[in-house]
Amino acid sequence: MSSPTRAEVCVVACAEAWRGDGEIVASPMGTIPTIGARLARATFEPDLLLSDGEALYVAGTWPVGEPAPGPVEGWVPYRAVFDLAWGGKRHVMMGPGQIDRYGNSNISAIGDFARPTRQLLGVRGAPGNTVNHPTSYWVPRHRDRTFVPRVDMVSGVGYDSAAKAGPAASRFLELRRVVTNLAVLDFGTPDHAMRLVSVHPGVTVAEVAANTGFQLAIDGDVSETRLPTAAELRLIREVIDPHGARYGEVPQAHE
Amino acid sequence: MTEDEVVAGLRSGMTIGIGGWGSRRKPMSLVRAILRSDLRDLTVVSYGGPDVGLLCAAGRIKRLVYGFVSLDSVPLEPHFQAARQSGAIEVTEYDEGMLQWALYAASLRLPFLPTRAGLGSDVVRVNPQLRTVVSPYDDGEELLAVPALPLDAALIHLNRADVTGNAQFLGPDPYFDDLFATAATQVYASCERIVPTAELAAVGGFGSLRIHRWMVDGVVEAPRGAHFTSCAPDYARDEAFQRAYVRAAKDAGTWREFVATYLGGSEADYQRAVAAGRPRPDSPAEQAFAATYLGGSAADHRAVPASAGTAAEAEPA
Numbered sequence: 001m002s003s004p005t006r007a008e009v010c011v012v013a014c015a016e017a018w019r020g021d022g023e024i025v026a027s028p029m030g031t032i033p034t035i036g037a038r039l040a041r042a043t044f045e046p047d048l049l050l051s052d053g054e055a056l057y058v059a060g061t062w063p064v065g066e067p068a069p070g071p072v073e074g075w076v077p078y079r080a081v082f083d084l085a086w087g088g089k090r091h092v093m094m095g096p097g098q099i100d101r102y103g104n105s106n107i108s109a110i111g112d113f114a115r116p117t118r119q120l121l122g123v124r125g126a127p128g129n130t131v132n133h134p135t136s137y138w139v140p141r142h143r144d145r146t147f148v149p150r151v152d153m154v155s156g157v158g159y160d161s162a163a164k165a166g167p168a169a170s171r172f173l174e175l176r177r178v179v180t181n182l183a184v185l186d187f188g189t190p191d192h193a194m195r196l197v198s199v200h201p202g203v204t205v206a207e208v209a210a211n212t213g214f215q216l217a218i219d220g221d222v223s224e225t226r227l228p229t230a231a232e233l234r235l236i237r238e239v240i241d242p243h244g245a246r247y248g249e250v251p252q253a254h255e
Numbered sequence: 256m257t258e259d260e261v262v263a264g265l266r267s268g269m270t271i272g273i274g275g276w277g278s279r280r281k282p283m284s285l286v287r288a289i290l291r292s293d294l295r296d297l298t299v300v301s302y303g304g305p306d307v308g309l310l311c312a313a314g315r316i317k318r319l320v321y322g323f324v325s326l327d328s329v330p331l332e333p334h335f336q337a338a339r340q341s342g343a344i345e346v347t348e349y350d351e352g353m354l355q356w357a358l359y360a361a362s363l364r365l366p367f368l369p370t371r372a373g374l375g376s377d378v379v380r381v382n383p384q385l386r387t388v389v390s391p392y393d394d395g396e397e398l399l400a401v402p403a404l405p406l407d408a409a410l411i412h413l414n415r416a417d418v419t420g421n422a423q424f425l426g427p428d429p430y431f432d433d434l435f436a437t438a439a440t441q442v443y444a445s446c447e448r449i450v451p452t453a454e455l456a457a458v459g460g461f462g463s464l465r466i467h468r469w470m471v472d473g474v475v476e477a478p479r480g481a482h483f484t485s486c487a488p489d490y491a492r493d494e495a496f497q498r499a500y501v502r503a504a505k506d507a508g509t510w511r512e513f514v515a516t517y518l519g520g521s522e523a524d525y526q527r528a529v530a531a532g533r534p535r536p537d538s539p540a541e542q543a544f545a546a547t548y549l550g551g552s553a554a555d556h557r558a559v560p561a562s563a564g565t566a567a568e569a570e571p572a
Contacts (some may be wrong), residue, residue, distance in 0.1 A: 055427035077428040078276060082352040086372065108348065109339065113381050119339035121330065122303075122323035127350040128372030157375035165375035168396040172371070 001237075004228050006181060007032065007250040009200045010140075011236055012228045013179045015040040017136040018091060023047040025057075025084060027092040031245050033138045033179075034064050037093070038240050039232060051076055061235070064245050085125060088172060091134040093179075094126060098151040099137055101194050101214045103175040103187055104158030105130075106151035113153050126155040131162065134174045140249040142180035144213035159192035181250045183208045184225055189217045198225040256473040258288035258522055261443045264473075265289070265408055268317075270298040272358070272439055274411035274432035275484065277327040278304040278492055280424070282412035282445050284480035284522050289315060291521075300358075300406060302351065302431065304484060305500065308334035309518075312510065316344050320404065322351030326501070328494055333504035349401075350378055355431055357404035362437035367400040374399050409439035412481045413466060414489055415455060416446035420471030421464065423455050426487035429465045436470040445477040447489045479526055496529065 014036030018026050026048045028037040041048040042061040052058045052067075057074040076084070084090050096105035097120050107126055111117035129135055135156060139146055154161055162169040177197070178185040184197045195217040199208055205222050228236065236246070262285070265271065275281035286306045289297075296317040301307050303324030310316050312334040324335040338344045349357065356368040369388055379385055379399070388400040411432040416422035422444045424432070436442045444466060455464060483500065485492035503513035517528050 075427075078430060079355065082355055086352065086370070108377075113348075113377070115342040116339055119331070119336040121325055122321055122348055123350055123376065123378055124323045125351045125372075127374070127376035127378050128352040128370070130376075131371045131374055153381070154375070154377040162375040165379075166397050168371055168398055169375035171396075173375075 001230060001233055004233060005247075005250075005252055006200060006202070007246040007252070008228050008233060008236055009225055010179060010181060010250055011035045011039060011241075011246060012232055013184050013198075013200070013225050014093060014136075014138060015043075015045075015232075016184075016226075017093060017177050017179065018045050018048060021045060021048060021091050021134075023049070025049045025051070025090040027051070027090055028138075029093060030095045030138050030140070030249065031064060032140065032249050033093040033095075035236060035240050035246055038062070038064075039235055042235055042240070043232060049073065061239055063239065063243070064241050065243065082125070082128070085129055086132050088133045090129075091136065091176070092129050093136040093138050094129070094156060095138050095140075096146070096151075096156065098146055098148045099139065099178065100148055100151050100158060102158035102160040102192055103137075103156070103178075103194065104151045104154045104161055105137060105156035106153045108153040108155045110152055116152075123153070123155040127157060130157040130173060130175070131169050132172050134176050136176040137178045139178065139180040142182040142208065143211050147212040147214065149214045159187060182211065185216070189219075193217050195219065196222050198223045200225045201227065256443070256475050258284050258445070258475055258477065259291065261285060261410075261473055261475060262288040262292045262294065264441065265292075265294055267294050268296045268298075269294075269407040270300065270405070272300040272406040272409040272435040273306045274409065274430060274435045275304065275306070275481070276302045276428070276430040277323075277325045278329075278484045278497065279327065279428075280412055280426060280430065280432075280481050280486050281306045281484040282410040282443075282477075282480065283482060283484060284477040284525075285410045285412070285443065285445055285475070286310065287518065287522060287525060290518055300354070300404060300435075302354070303332065303335065305332065305497070308332045308500075308504070311335050311338035311344065312504070314343070318345040318347065320347040320349065320354070320357075322349050322354045326497055328492065329497060329501050333501055337504070347382060348378065349373070349382070350376070353378070353399070353401045354404075355434065356401040358406075358431060358434040358438040360401065360403035361405040362434055365403060367402050369398040369400055371398060373401070404438065406435065406439035408441040408443065409435040411435055411442070411444050411466070412477070412486070413444055413446045414486065415448055415450050415458065416444055416466075416471075416474050417452040417455060417468075418449055418474060419452070420444060420466070420468035420474050421452060421455060422446055422466035422471065422474070423459050423463045424465060425459050425463060425489070426485075433465050433470070436466060442471050443473045443475065444471050445475040445480045447476075447478055447480065447486060449474060449476045477522070479529075480522075482526070482529060493529075496532065499532075
């Protein structure tokens, strides 16, 4: 089998976000997180629940972009998703337009909210998700336009904003990890500032720092993101993403 | 009722809730009827899709209350983006669960409902009218108090209804149509087909009977009334048409042409113009949706005849 590509390293780094979560709902947004969540369930986290992207929980492992063959495990219309989120039995991985040092994220609008230079989706469920259950982020292109000193519109709540808002906002806030095309980061510092955990093979710490618009916490030696195992590579290439949808987010030309 | 009769009962300046979600089961024929009317200065409440886009493009919205506006398979709604970026509309942007709570509070005639959602986010900063409430119990938690959002009118689209207003969803998700209905003073339901009451439970199972006649003031039979949004299991989203809509929105000239082609006449004219468009191969997303929710390919369920036409040019998926 050929050596792992950057996209495949990213898939595994996303899958690792759900390690240890047990019987909760994994909600990946984006292609590589979706492959990662299915990989996690097919290997080390078998109790995860996954939705078909519409309104059903489905068992099994199936290719991205194709209908889930099932079996259907349950019915989860949108209102059940909010109940689930606010009850905490969920770990979402969202794709921010901007993210900052303390994990505030923006999917709403770039620029002044009153008259944005670029209107995005709106805050969606990001405020409720972040203050109620574990949240991770996936950034397919790590650059300083995304990793900004301060996001323009706090959609997903970061540690500093939650602290300012009080105990009810901080009580269930848990930002697990940020996976990018270059690195894995977390908030495991005393003040919850973003920390560089590992760089993907072929990436330098300097490269990550240069593409981050704020000072990253870097303590000691930064490790290298683990490679996919042979079994994981086979699952990614033959079962979950046989058509290479992962390269739509992290192109092979990037290698 | 007809769509135009529904809209004749609405007034400029009203707060109008629109059911569905994104580009899914939207009461589009009722929205098109608003475009034919002279209603303006509306406060529109929506889990937004092309309903919001079309009303923005026509300048009918004064204020929009929303958690997001998206076309699903096309993430960003072009007319909504343009309206926001030009400052043409006032907005109340909520977490999408807060919006549910606002409608639910109105439905229950409560002044507010408490939640964590929104705390610590800029939703609180950009909506300075929001207040918090301290739990009167020992925990003493300070939560966000989402104010009730009563609607003057709600517009929803269902798969089936009877003449008295019992209405049924047959697709995967009721969305929040029942909350829009119970939060509103006047409620109008369009549907794919009006059927005898006895047929409702025979087709869908009791859980699909979500909209009850006490909620509904008028029923409109509107076959393909949700077009171009999805209305499973009756039809999938018309992805090709949606792409043409997005392309047309990019430029004032092409948008005028789109309006002239599709939105210049009656609902029947619209459906004829759409049918004249030539069908294209389904995208993988449409096929996936169709296989799961429609029990076949999307093309099988398309009412569009395979006649040649030029309404919307083809584009690779």
